[in-house]
Amino acid sequence: MSVSAEKLLNKIQSQWLEWIKDRVHFNPINDHDMQVLTEFSDYFGDGILFNIIENENHTLTLTDKGYTCWNMEMNGIDLNKKATTRNNLFKWYLKSFNFIENNNVIQKDNVKFEDLSQSILDFIQLLLRISDLGATNRANTRGIFFDDVKKYFNNDKEVFYFTTNNIALGKTKQQYTFEYNFTPELGVNKLTKLYNTLSKNTMEAIIGIYSDTIDYLADNYRDSSFNVLINGLTDNSKQFAEGLEEHNIQVIDFQDKELVNKILGKTA
Template sequence: MDIQKLINDYTDWLKSEITFEKIGEYYEITTPYLDSANDYLQLYVKQEDNQILFTDDSMTINNLKMHGITLTKNRKIQLQRILYQYGVQLDGDELIAKAPINNFPQKKHLFIQAMLRIDDMFSLSKTRVSSLFLDDVQEFFAEKEIYCTDNVQFMGKSGFSHNYDFLIQRSKTKPERLCQAVNNPNKTAMSNILFAWNDTKLVRGNNSQLIVILNDQNSIGKGIEEAFITYETKVILWSKRNNPNNIELLSA
């Protein structure tokens, strides 16, 4: 498998699919990424002196509210964690970020990832309306004494930074394992994770593994699980998390 070619193909596709339009003092950027409502993700940028201002025009939080999701105290804590992870701030309901002009590509990448992450983690399962999926995964790890570092970031070969929910350190018998909890396993989530992983793997070493925990209480998109497996990713379905093979995969 030519990983470098796959990364180049992905970035070429992304460049060709992104469109922009001047609206007042902002540029509206439309990405090929779909949110949980199957709408294309949009952000707005403008130059302020030698910096670029990024905003989502409050769309991310407003979409959550439109779907009846209330930001409880615990969810606000999780939201702030995600924002901190990607270097984004909340101004009222508006996601914002600033970056020097020469850091535009990296900051745009992180801003989009923050929007996608919030949309994914806060789109709650119909059967789990009281907590977030990431909370459930953390509680499961604690229950099974799976020791890990949460909220880690690595620089990929492309120069982009990529965030992972958990890092399980290598041991005498197990390789390093990076883990992502995926609340809504759709094509957008899959594409982002595989791009990040293929980019990260080039600098982390051949023995590193990626594990994705898919919330199958929500609908899993057609071909998603198979695509992860094709690209040498270990898949754990949430409903089968207590399977001995899955516990063994996560243990030290």
């Protein structure tokens, strides 16, 4: 390595260490427990934090004390629901960084002092990766959204009365599946399709389905309505929601649970 290259490398390493040092802070809890506060933010805008605990054998344990799973759960995200895309990714991330999860606590045991710096960086990266499960790629997010919807409605069957995978036959002889048909009261049918995002193309496709199935729904479902459950409305997608509502298609933001309960629940 040339002298100039070595100087550049040293400068980069020095800048990197200084940058990390300014963004990671240590707060003693007691003689054997140190809280690590970082300026890195998770998907929900909260700072990444965890603890370093000194063990009797003079090794260290890095642990989030259950905060990550709890925070995700509070935001409607279940990391431990078996056989879901999110759970598979969660387990893969843990394995990749050599951490474990036990009773919702993410940790790494028996860390030697000489390995602590690397373990801290690994833990920060891991927690950021896990946090990003709130916003994975579109294909994965669609599966995760469907899982979240299923869990939400199944957990409160005193409020939501429904059947799933209802088929409607269009005038074009095309079959369409409505993921849910909510019956909040006798004789009322709120057929509902699920979409992770709402765009111009999606809006046009939904209007096409509505036009194709409107006669079938009127003939086969008493007092029926066409509803769309969306995984969050953005400022940009609200215009498309308005376009759907002009065609008597009810758009419901799944993130607005009060609205979901009001429109689809038995009190609706």
